[in-house]
Amino acid sequence: MVTTSSLVSPSTAEHTAMGVVLDLIEGIGRVPTGGTVTVGFGHAHRVAALDLVEAWCAATGNEIAVAAQLTVTVRHGRAPDPLAQLDPAQRPGARVWVYTNFDCNLACDYCCVRSSPKAARRAIGADRLQQIASEAADADVSELILTGGEPFLLNDLDDLVNSCTDRLPTTLLTNGMLFRGTRLERLRRMDRSRLTLQVSVDSATPAIHDSHRGTGSWAKAVNGIRIAHEEGFRVKVAATLPADQMHELDPFHVFLDTLAISREDQVIRALAHRGVSDSGIELTVNSLIPEVTITADGVYWHPVAADHDDQFVTRDIFPLADAIAEITRRFVAHRRAADSAAEWFPCA
Amino acid sequence: MTTPLVIGSVAYSPNVIPIWEGLRDYFAETTTPIDFVLFSNYGRQVDALISGTLDLAWNTNLAWVRTVAQTDDACRALASRDTDLNFKTVFVARTGSGFTSLQSLQGRRLVLGSRDSAQAAILPVHFLREAGLSEGDIRITRIDSDVGKHGDTGRSELDALRAVLDDRADAAAIGINTWNAIGRGELLPGAFESFWTSPEYSHCTFTAMPSLAIERADPWVANLLAMDWKNPQHRPIMEMEGLQAWVPPRLEGYASLVAAVSEQRIAPRW
Structure with missing residues (x-):
């Protein structure tokens, strides 16, 4: 038997839901824009009250921050769009990184993905790379960046690169040490008008570079830059510098000037505490603006952690647009959570 | 400088x-x-304006009317929000209550907001009188939730709506801004409906004493009116203040409140 006291007429349910909105209006008026107010559902039916709160938010320019079981938290005004705060070039999916392989002819002591001659290849493969390039072009990606490992260890690298440059401007990261014989022939078959080579050089003189990357590697890399230039390629140089070597920057830039590397193509990146590096800056999904990164194992948040589970996003590379959307969604959620944390702990 | x-x-x-x-x-x-x-x-603010502590006061309509009364018409209104020129009071009730006019409130329970709120207390009584009703004809409850702020917080109007939802009153008189804030009855059609809306009247205005030289006031007003809703740096301020444009004041829009204050013998320093 149902007792009358357990029955709530539709009319009463509507009225109690409206009571929640009245509480919200009053609470919102007491917090500054960007602040939040939490109200309880009381005797209102949760679903009906949430529907009404949602409609009220849409009509008044506020937004639900958290819909809990017994309460709803509403933000006064709308939180700033984290994507709108980014430079368009930083938008997730503006560029897509692809690890072509993980094996390498070097075993750098700071490699963020633990590449070495002993590392398993884990190649992305021609078919997948072609599909990535195709879907990236359709997803408004403006550039593909191929990295490893050392891509020039792959016997089909020319085909791989050309499948990318056929669709989008592409940058190929390399240590620049393998431009000879058949590998030089592969380089010559790449599209100079659409491909930029990015060679890793860490210092103006051999000592520091070789201490991380192996004896003789500096001279070969510098020679590789000369070869690439002779072959008509645009060359960028990327240096990985620990904090205590940042004072070396000025002479380093001067050195790169002598190699005819334009200043805009001289990239300095901080050492990350990732992979086999035992020092460097800590990079987490909360502190990193994502750069969509694809490996044979799936999609990662950022190339600096493409061998780390904490930045693994999804095993599903395709549809690529979905993977980009998922990273974008997570980025927005992280930023909003960080903003909320800042609101919660203003004095701590 | x-x-x-x-x-x-x-x-x-x-x-x-x-x-x-x-x-x-x-x-x-x-x-x-x-x-x-x-x-x-607002009482304290008007005192400071008249004593010369302030050059200008951002006044409600009641604060403007009280300043006019205390300065023998010497003060000046300089500018208002676009939304201040067409303010209204709305009488609302639970949907299906059967109210059709102010006269149909006779013998029923009406809840008003704070006694110093022009839109939710002073003017509603004035409109009732114009409709031929006296306070004795209606069972009036006043909710003085935010006295001193002239109804700016909206709290007393929300309390009035709660009183209607809780069946402690049959109808409420609220400002058009509160009516808009709850969705004008469209958000939840089963909850509230309006049955009478007042003529438009003026609300807030920047008030200056005669001691503020025209040479100082006019350029300031010109700069104020130059704020642009389409300018992303101006817009957040304008959104928070509830306007899309600053405009010259509409003085004739205060006539109903002047009459109401006089009829109801409202205290001069509210």
């Missing part, structure tokens, strides 16, 4: 601070810089 104009405002909400800091930043880039002083109630 130009001496800033000192403007008074009542702190009816925490947003008042970012609004006025935003306005101060805006005017710092003009020929008429400002500073502001916040008050806890």
Whole structure:
């Protein structure tokens, strides 16, 4: 038997839901824009009250921050769009990184993905790379960046690169040490008008570079830059510098000037505490603006952690647009959570 | 360096601070810089304006009318929000209550907001009188939730709506801004409906004493009116303050409140 006291007429349910909105209006008026107010559902039916709160938010320019079981938290005004705060070039999916392989002819002591001659290849493969390039072009990606490992260890690298440059401007990261014989022939078959080579050089003189990357590697890399230039390629140089070597920057830039590397193509990146590096800056999904990164194992948040589970996003590379959307969604959620944390702990 | 104009405002909400800091930043880039002083109630603000502590006061319609009365018409209204020129009072009831006019309130329970709220208390009584009803014809309940702020917080109007939902009253008189805030009856058609809407009247206005020279006031007003809703730096301030454009005041829109204050013998320093 149902007792009358357990029955709530539709009319009463509507009225109690409206009571929640009245509480919200009053609470919102007491917090500054960007602040939040939490109200309880009381005797209102949760679903009906949430529907009404949602409609009220849409009509008044506020937004639900958290819909809990017994309460709803509403933000006064709308939180700033984290994507709108980014430079368009930083938008997730503006560029897509692809690890072509993980094996390498070097075993750098700071490699963020633990590449070495002993590392398993884990190649992305021609078919997948072609599909990535195709879907990236359709997803408004403006550039593909191929990295490893050392891509020039792959016997089909020319085909791989050309499948990318056929669709989008592409940058190929390399240590620049393998431009000879058949590998030089592969380089010559790449599209100079659409491909930029990015060679890793860490210092103006051999000592520091070789201490991380192996004896003789500096001279070969510098020679590789000369070869690439002779072959008509645009060359960028990327240096990985620990904090205590940042004072070396000025002479380093001067050195790169002598190699005819334009200043805009001289990239300095901080050492990350990732992979086999035992020092460097800590990079987490909360502190990193994502750069969509694809490996044979799936999609990662950022190339600096493409061998780390904490930045693994999804095993599903395709549809690529979905993977980009998922990273974008997570980025927005992280930023909003960080903003909320800042609101919660203003004095701590 | 130009001496800033000192403007008074009542702190009816925490947003008042970012609004006025935003306005101060805006005017710092003009020929008429400002500073502001916040008050806890309009009575105190009008006192400060008349005593010369302030150059300008951001007044409600009641504060304007009281300033006019206390200065023998010598004060000047300089500018208002676009939304201040067509303010209204709305009488609302639970959907299906059967009210069709103010006369149909006879013998019923009407809840009013704070006694110093023009839109939710003073003018509703005036409109009832114009409709031939006296306070004795209706069972009136007053909810004085935010006295001193002239209804700016909206709290007493929300309390009045709660009283209707809780069946402690049959109808409520609220400002059009509160009616809009709850969705004008469209958000939840089964909850509230309006059955009478007042003629338009004027609400807030910047008030100056005659001691503020025209040479100082006019350029300031010109700079205020130059704020642009489409300018992304101006817009957040304008959104928070509830306007899309600053406009010259509409003085004839205060006539109904002047009459109401006189009829109801409203205390001069509210």
